[in-house]
Structures are given as C-alpha cells and as structure tokens.
Amino acid sequence: DAGVIQSPRHEVTEMGQEVTLRCKPISGHDYLFWYRQTMMRGLELLIYFNNNVPIDDSGMPEDRFSAKMPNASFSTLKIQPSEPRDSAVYFCASSWNNYGYTFGSGTRLTVV
Amino acid sequence: TQLLEQSPQFLSIQEGENLTVYCNSSSVFSSLQWYRQEPGEGPVLLVTVVTGGEVKKLKRLTFQFGDARKDSSLHITAAQPGDTGLYLCAGVFGNEKLTFGTGTRLTIIP
Numbered sequence: 001d002a003g004v005i006q007s008p009r010h011e012v013t014e015m016g017q018e019v020t021l022r023c024k025p026i027s028g029h030d031y032l033f034w035y036r037q038t039m040m041r042g043l044e045l046l047i048y049f050n051n052n053v054p055i056d057d058s059g060m061p062e063d064r065f066s067a068k069m070p071n072a073s074f075s076t077l078k079i080q081p082s083e084p085r086d087s088a089v090y091f092c093a094s095s096w097n098n099y100g101y102t103f104g105s106g107t108r109l110t111v112v
Numbered sequence: 113t114q115l116l117e118q119s120p121q122f123l124s125i126q127e128g129e130n131l132t133v134y135c136n137s138s139s140v141f142s143s144l145q146w147y148r149q150e151p152g153e154g155p156v157l158l159v160t161v162v163t164g165g166e167v168k169k170l171k172r173l174t175f176q177f178g179d180a181r182k183d184s185s186l187h188i189t190a191a192q193p194g195d196t197g198l199y200l201c202a203g204v205f206g207n208e209k210l211t212f213g214t215g216t217r218l219t220i221i222p
Contacts, residue, residue: 045211
C-alpha cells in the first residue's frame with residue numbers, strides 16, 4: 001500500500017487566491033482527518049469524516065475553509081480566499097475504526 | 113477542549129544516554145498513542161496503549177500508561193542519533209477525536 005497520499009507537497013500562493021489540497025486515504029480505512037501544524041499551535045484537528053460523512057468540523061477556523069469527501073478514496077480541503085495566516089503544513093490522515101492513524105507527508109502551504 | 117501537556121518541550125542528550133518524556137492530561141483517555149515525526153514528514157505511529165498501567169516495549173522504547181489513564185511516559189534506553197525527532201502523544205477521548213500534545217523535540221548528539 002502506498003500509504004496516505006497528499007498533493008501538492010508544496011504550495012505557494014498569493015493572498016486572496018483559492019487553494020485546494022488533496023488527499024487519497026489508505027484503501028479500506030473508514031476515517032479521514034485533516035490536521036494543520038504550526039510551530040505556535042502544534043497539530044490541530046480541522047475536520048474529520050467517517051464513511052465519507054463529515055462528523056466534526058468544529059476545528060475549521062472560519063468559513064473560508066471547506067472540506068469534502070465525495071468518495072472513499074478522495075478528499076479535498078479548500079481555502080478561499082487564502083490569507084498569510086493560513087500558512088502552515090496541512091496533514092491528511094486515515095484510520096480504520098479510529099485506531100492507529102496513518103499520516104500523509106503533508107502539504108506545506110505558504111501564502112504571500 | 114482537552115489539553116495534553118508534554119514535557120520537556122526540548123531535550124538534547126548524548127548518544128548512549130537514557131531519557132524519559134512525559135504526557136499529562138487532566139482528563140481520562142479512552143486510549144493514548146505515541147507518534148514520532150521527522151522533518152518534512154507526517155507523524156508515524158509508534159504504539160497505542162489502552163489499559164491503565166499497561167506497559168509496551170518496542171526495542172529500546174518503553175511506553176507506560178498511567179493507572180488512572182491520565183498520563184503516559186516514553187522511556188528510551190541507550191539513545192541513538194536515529195531517535196532524533198518530535199515525539200507526540202495523542203489521546204482519544206470519548207468523542208472520538210484524537211487530540212495531540214504539544215510535543216517533545218528530541219535531539220541525540222553523536
């Protein structure tokens with residue numbers, strides 16, 4: 001298994017632009033999580049899905065952030081419009097039965 | 113919001129020494145996980161502990177879950193440069209969220 005695959009690995013964009021981060025979870029995993037990591041705040045849970053259904057999005061910072069999971073093998077996290085304070089590393093993780101998370105390599109987002 | 117405090121925040125020791133890092137919470141965990149993260153990569157799961165008082169060993173790493181399931185420790189024997197990284201504990205509480213601790217950044221000096 002190739003693990004959790006995220007794309008792109010790096011993204012540099014200008015303030016105000018739309019950014020879309022992508023994630024392919026491990027086949028058979030029924031949970032998918034989006035995290036954001038910064039030096040100041042550590043790893044923060046943004047949203048998670050169970051069987052493609054959003055369960056808890058209370059960590060999404062504001063309406064500029066949205067996430068979808070149209071099927072079991074794909075999820076997106078979108079920021080529109082992006083702001084410099086959104087700069088961080090965004091991780092996707094998946095698990096089976098909420099036991100033992102496998103993380104992707106992350107997307108390093110820089111908003112200038 | 114549940115908080116997990118890890119200590120120390122930073123630790124730098126010589127190769128061959130032993131060390132212990134800690135993870136504490138004011139709430140009871142359903143289960144607790146330890147991860148190691150290397151630069152440019154996502155966290156990698158090391159172990160999951162579920163039962164109070166549980167001890168698990170992974171080569172030179174020993175993980176202990178407190179009897180009250182509110183704290184945990186990670187002990188490394190004879191540290192090696194390959195142990196360098198960010199060690200994160202993460203607790204699952206009743207609402208299924210995995211909440212991460214603040215992390216201990218470990219550096220092993222050859």
